[in-house]
Each structure stands twice: as structure tokens, then as C-alpha cells.
Amino acid sequence: GTSGVELSAGFHWYLKHWCLIHISWEKTGGLQLSSVPKVGSLPHVPSAGILVQRPVPLSYYQNAVTSSYSHAWWSWERWEKEIDWMVLQGVNLPLAFNGQEAIWQKVFERYNISRRDLDDFFGGPAFLSWSRMGNLHGWGGPLPQSWLDDQLVLQKKILARMYxxxxxxVLPAFSGNVPSVLKSKFPSAKITHLGNWFTVHSDPRWCCTYLLDATDPLFIEIGKAFMEQQLKEYGRRSHIYNWYISLSIF
Known part of the structure; x- marks a missing residue:
């Protein structure tokens, strides 16, 4: 292998199959290293080497709700461990969704949408996956500005480590999910007021979000602005993006 992922995955394969160790999350065994031989006694592989080929070129990891189910409260130290685990497993296409609310805040400011307006749009940290998908809004919020800023800093550390x-x-892209106030600012835009998602009991404080039609020129404009803001923050290194929205809202 030539990349850091390939070399690390090869090293892990040797440790697992030749030294019989186990590297996992703490709740599923953690680091089990007692079988590693002493220095000078490590098993030798055949001089011709061993060829291990991945069955597919890309190994995708996580989904859109993992950020709320699993790592809503992770620190950089925990993220660093996770990324190291990813690379040992050969993951080369991981989701990286942290910090996007800070990006959206900067984008929507261009459309005269205030931070107070966004308090009703963003969900709380443990519910962001569902507010991002348009299932609900405001639930568990509002998000403190310090949290938004810290998540953007954390995302930059995550990306640097992955790179x-x-x-x-895999960075987020625009799905059409927009704050309710956008409809009043662009009354001619094709914005649909969606129905209730099953967990918030039709309570207007949290239910019934707004979706901008993908055929509307404003969709392209906002989507482009979001991509440009990400490139400004993170640089031009990742060219894979995730467009996601929950089908349960229709």
C-alpha cells in the first residue's frame, strides 16, 4: 500500500492475524494486547510478503444519524481515538458532519436570517441529525454560540487528522431543509411546509419543517453558497458530499 490508510490497515492485519491482538471500542473489548510477543520475538512473515486486497476501493463509515446517536458529546481526544481506529480498519471514506451549523449560520446571514431565527431551526446537540434531515426543528435547542464555534474548531481538527x-x-451538502423565516423573505420560492413527524405530536414549536424545492433557482444558490463556505473554511481537499433528508417527513 501507499496511503496512510493502506499501510495502517496492513499493520493491523499483521497484529490481528499474526500477533492475535484485538483492537476495538472500549465497550466491546478495547485494546487486548496481552498476546503480543516480547520485543525481538515478533512473528516473521514470509520473505515474499503477503498480499491482502480490499474487495472494494472505498470503505464508507457511519451514517447521518451516528453524529447524534454516538458522538454528540465527543471531545477531540475521543475523536482522535476513533479516527485511529478507522484507519486501522481500512476506512478511507468517513462521514465528517461536525461544525455544519456554524457554516449554515454564516450562509444564512447572507439572506438576512438572524441568529435568533436559527435558534428555532437548529436542534440541540443530541438531536441535530433529525433537525438536519427536516424531521423537527428547535427540539433540545437553542445552541449556544460557544458550542457552534467549538464544533467548527473540532471539525477542522477532525479533517486534518483524516487528511x-x-x-x-464526506462532507454535508444542501438538501433543501430551510428555516421557516426564509419563506417570508422569498415568498415566490417553491417552499413546502411539511407535515408532522411522528415523535413531536404536531406541536408547532418543533414539528412541520420547510423544504425548498430542488427545481427552484434559490436551491442552487443556497446550495452553492454552502459549498463555497465549506471550501473557504476547510480548503479544497474533499470532493465527496452527502445529500441527505429523511423520507419519513413526506
Whole structure:
């Protein structure tokens, strides 16, 4: 292998199959290293080497709700461990969704949407996956500005670590989910007021979000602005993006 992912995955294969160790999350065994031989006694592989080929070129990791189910409260130290685990497993296409609310805040400011307006749009940290998908809004919020800023800083550390191993992080893209106030600012835009999602009991404080039609010129404009803001923050290194929205809202 030539990339950091390939070399690390090869090293892990040797440790697992020749030294019989197990590297996992703490709740599923953690680091089990007792079988590693002493220095000078490590098993030798055949001089011709061993060829291990991945069955597919890309190994995708996580989904759109993992950020709320699993790592809503992770620190950089925990993220660093996770990325190291990813690279040992050969993951080269991981989701990287942190910090996007700070990006959206900067984008929507261009459309005269205030931070107070966004308090009703963003969900709380443990519910962001569902507010991002348009299932609900405002639930568990509002998000403190300090949290938004810290998440953007954290995302930059995450991306730097992923890039250092040769990974291609998957960044978010615009799905059409917009704050309710956008409809009053662009009354001619094709914005649909969606129905209730089953967990918030039709309560207007949290239910019934707004979706901008993908055929509307404003969709292209906002989507482009979001991509440009990400490129400004993160640089032009990742070219894979995730467009996601929950079908349960229709």
C-alpha cells in the first residue's frame, strides 16, 4: 500500500492475524494486547510478503444519524481515538458532519436570517441529525454560540487528522431543509411546509419543517453558497458530499 490508510490497515492485519491482538471500542473489548510477543520475538512473515486486497476501493463509515446517536458529546481526544481506529480498519471514506451549523449560520446571514431565527431551526446537540434531515426543528435547542464555534474548531481538527492518513472525508451538502423565516423573505420560492413527524405530536414549536424545492433557482444558490463556505473554511481537499433528508417527513 501507499496511503496512510493502506499501510495502517496492513499493520493491523499483521497484529490481528499474526500477533492475535484485538483492537476495538472500549465497550466491546478495547485494546487486548496481552498476546503480543516480547520485543525481538515478533512473528516473521514470509520473505515474499503477503498480499491482502480490499474487495472494494472505498470503505464508507457511519451514517447521518451516528453524529447524534454516538458522538454528540465527543471531545477531540475521543475523536482522535476513533479516527485511529478507522484507519486501522481500512476506512478511507468517513462521514465528517461536525461544525455544519456554524457554516449554515454564516450562509444564512447572507439572506438576512438572524441568529435568533436559527435558534428555532437548529436542534440541540443530541438531536441535530433529525433537525438536519427536516424531521423537527428547535427540539433540545437553542445552541449556544460557544458550542457552534467549538464544533467548527473540532471539525477542522477532525479533517486534518483524516487528511493526514489519506482519507477522503464526506462532507454535508444542501438538501433543501430551510428555516421557516426564509419563506417570508422569498415568498415566490417553491417552499413546502411539511407535515408532522411522528415523535413531536404536531406541536408547532418543533414539528412541520420547510423544504425548498430542488427545481427552484434559490436551491442552487443556497446550495452553492454552502459549498463555497465549506471550501473557504476547510480548503479544497474533499470532493465527496452527502445529500441527505429523511423520507419519513413526506
Amino acid at each position: 493526514s492518513f489519506g482519507m477522503t472525508p
